[in-house]
Amino acid sequence: MRKVWGYLSIITATVFFGMSATLDKIMLSEMHPITIGAYTYLIAGIFLFMVRQSPLKENILDVLNRTGGIESRITGRDYLLLLLTALLSTVIAPVLFLTGLGETTAVNASLLLNIEVLFIIILGYLIFRETLKFKDLLGIMLLIGGAAYLVSEGEFQSLFNNVALSGNLLVILAAFFWSLDTVLSKFLSKKRDLILLSGIKSSVGGFLLLIIMLILGLSTALPTEMLPYALMVSIFSIGCSFILIYIAVREIGAAMVGSLFPLSSLFGAIFAFLILNEPFSAMQVVSGIVMLTGVIILYWNGMKK
Numbered sequence: 001m002r003k004v005w006g007y008l009s010i011i012t013a014t015v016f017f018g019m020s021a022t023l024d025k026i027m028l029s030e031m032h033p034i035t036i037g038a039y040t041y042l043i044a045g046i047f048l049f050m051v052r053q054s055p056l057k058e059n060i061l062d063v064l065n066r067t068g069g070i071e072s073r074i075t076g077r078d079y080l081l082l083l084l085t086a087l088l089s090t091v092i093a094p095v096l097f098l099t100g101l102g103e104t105t106a107v108n109a110s111l112l113l114n115i116e117v118l119f120i121i122i123l124g125y126l127i128f129r130e131t132l133k134f135k136d137l138l139g140i141m142l143l144i145g146g147a148a149y150l151v152s153e154g155e156f157q158s159l160f161n162n163v164a165l166s167g168n169l170l171v172i173l174a175a176f177f178w179s180l181d182t183v184l185s186k187f188l189s190k191k192r193d194l195i196l197l198s199g200i201k202s203s204v205g206g207f208l209l210l211i212i213m214l215i216l217g218l219s220t221a222l223p224t225e226m227l228p229y230a231l232m233v234s235i236f237s238i239g240c241s242f243i244l245i246y247i248a249v250r251e252i253g254a255a256m257v258g259s260l261f262p263l264s265s266l267f268g269a270i271f272a273f274l275i276l277n278e279p280f281s282a283m284q285v286v287s288g289i290v291m292l293t294g295v296i297i298l299y300w301n302g303m304k305k
Contacts, residue, residue: 119258
């Protein structure tokens, strides 16, 4: 059951992240990306702290901590690590990604972000000595391949041309920082109060992005019509997903979490089709089938471990 809990957590998180791409695209029509990031992370932090102060806190924590080996105490070292992961995943990586996105194509950026999987596997092996069997590698290859075709439509010719090279390198660097966050989160995933950890992480990121937003002189406006989208991204794509990722890393390991994350590209395409009426091509359908096959391989192999 522990493996099932971990797989369900990460797959649910990829659904929420996939949803965020569509909602962010709607908000981008009226808001700057850094402004969106600042407000959504701040709202996510407020939401998580409200949940933690509610009468449902203990019931929720009991559900989140159904397995053994949970640590109740959070040390000063844990808070330092939490601050580090917040800087990596909610400040440095988003800023690098947004800067790189301005110098390269969206297709290239989406494709290159899947390199995060490889970084996670390498870091997981170096830090935790996590091992992967042949079936795991096959599943990962299917996931990466399916995600690559999904976002690029098979056109790789200009991936590293001279015009987009600097932007592509910034996106790769952003993927590296996000992979560091996923791997380092393993040290915090055993803590009982995941709501507190996720709330602090979201709030730190939102506050620092807000400072960056003010320094750059960006508009602080949050249009009323954009508020529902910001709330959905904050609550589900950030707040709930942070908790789900901690659970998944705890139960199935950072490498497996990273290998399943390209599924967010598939769910992003589905939400874009349903909400934005963007076309769902035959290539996207085939890519989705390939990725789901990879998930099945990873799932059944993981259940036998």
